[in-house]
Amino acid sequence: MTQSTPLQLIDSFNRRIDYVRLSVTDRCDFRCTYCMAEEMTFLPRSKVLSLEEIARIARVFVQLGVAKLRVTGGEPLVRRDVTTLFQELGSLRSEDGLKELAVTTNGSQLVRFAPALRAAGVTTLNVSLDTLDAARFRALTRTGTLEDVIAGIDAAREQDFPRIRINAVVLRGSNEGDIRPLLDFALNRGLDIAFIEEMPLGQVNLAGKPLEYLPSDTILSEVKQHYNLNSEATPEHSGPARYWRVDGSSSRMGLISPHSNNFCASCNRLRVTAEGQLLLCLGNEHSISLRDLLRDGASDFELSSAIVAALNDKPEQHVFDQPDQPQIMRFMNASGG
Ligand code: SAM
Ligand code: SF4
Numbered sequence: 001m002t003q004s005t006p007l008q009l010i011d012s013f014n015r016r017i018d019y020v021r022l023s024v025t026d027r028c029d030f031r032c033t034y035c036m037a038e039e040m041t042f043l044p045r046s047k048v049l050s051l052e053e054i055a056r057i058a059r060v061f062v063q064l065g066v067a068k069l070r071v072t073g074g075e076p077l078v079r080r081d082v083t084t085l086f087q088e089l090g091s092l093r094s095e096d097g098l099k100e101l102a103v104t105t106n107g108s109q110l111v112r113f114a115p116a117l118r119a120a121g122v123t124t125l126n127v128s129l130d131t132l133d134a135a136r137f138r139a140l141t142r143t144g145t146l147e148d149v150i151a152g153i154d155a156a157r158e159q160d161f162p163r164i165r166i167n168a169v170v171l172r173g174s175n176e177g178d179i180r181p182l183l184d185f186a187l188n189r190g191l192d193i194a195f196i197e198e199m200p201l202g203q204v205n206l207a208g209k210p211l212e213y214l215p216s217d218t219i220l221s222e223v224k225q226h227y228n229l230n231s232e233a234t235p236e237h238s239g240p241a242r243y244w245r246v247d248g249s250s251s252r253m254g255l256i257s258p259h260s261n262n263f264c265a266s267c268n269r270l271r272v273t274a275e276g277q278l279l280l281c282l283g284n285e286h287s288i289s290l291r292d293l294l295r296d297g298a299s300d301f302e303l304s305s306a307i308v309a310a311l312n313d314k315p316e317q318h319v320f321d322q323p324d325q326p327q328i329m330r331f332m333n334a335s336g337g
Pocket of ligand 1: 072073076105106168169196200201332
């Protein structure tokens with residue numbers, strides 16, 4: 001590859017990559033049962049990318065044609081000085097370049113951060129909320145307080161983000177009774193909501209019985225008993241969620257179904273972990289270390305070339321439903337969902 005060859009993010013299955021998820025920390029103030037073990041060992045700080053390194057990687061991806069960046073974690077808003085990163089990323093936005101700057105957060109810090117995120121140019125907020133029952137919320141997150149998250153969501157609503165979506169992981173025998181209250185919560189506030197099938201990553205629950213995802217079809221039947229859904233609405237940006245508009249409201253209800261509706265054929269995304277591993281697929285281990293390249297003095301062209309070359313190893317699809325073992329040993333907080 002020479003400097004004159006135009007570099008493009010197209011993988012060997014002809015999928016164009018225009019969406020990158022950046023995990024800015026593996027740390028979190030919650031310990032959600034489906035995401036982390038109760039006792040976690042986090043990365044030493046020297047292994048985590050600096051905010052400047054993350055911003056540089058983001059810039060290289062935008063030069064390669066990435067139109068959407070999502071900042072995630074762990075909990076991105078617990079990373080010190082993260083606002084400066086959002087300002088850097090916001091400055092990459094342009095009509096024909098980076099169009100969408102998104103954040104996925106547990107909402108615990110949003111009261112403090114919502115104005116700064118909006119001012120920096122964040123367009124899309126996903127806030128995770130699995131239940132409206134305070135005790136169940138505490139049990140699911142192990143350390144979280146429901147009222148802080150609701151206050152955070154309401155603080156964000158005052159900032160006029162173009163789009164706010166609630167993310168709810170639904171587990172059989174745990175929060176399946178929350179589907180309707182959560183949908184009402186979203187509708188009353190004019191927010192979108194996505195219900196997610198739990199994915200078996202990491203050994204999250206060594207002591208207890210295995211977590212069991214609730215299939216999206218079961219959720220859809222339950223929702224249809226109480227609401228009229230208009231035919232599937234097209235998302236603005238292709239992604240794994242299938243959306244329906246809820247009749248008489250501005251809200252959309254989405255389903256993310258890694259088990260029951262494999263969306264790999266239209267996969268348009270890559271992930272960068274907090275330690276700078278470029279993950280080619282959430283459900284596989286293929287990766288390269290961008291951190292090593294950066295710290296060995298790679299130029300932007302060398303970084304871009306390494307990313308383009310790595311795309312040859314992007315797997316065709318994930319396989320989650322293996323008996324006995326989670327196929328992937330990394331926890332979800334390492335990859336950012
Ligand atoms: N801490 C932030 C949050 O919770 O929104 C961002 C990171 S979290 C890993 C990103 C998303 O992944 C959240 O919506 C969370 O609910 C979801 N998630 C975590 N573990 C999951 C699992 N095992 N299966 C499916 N979704 C999961
Ligand atoms: Fe933290 Fe998000 Fe994982 Fe919950 S899902 S433990 S809030 S990183």
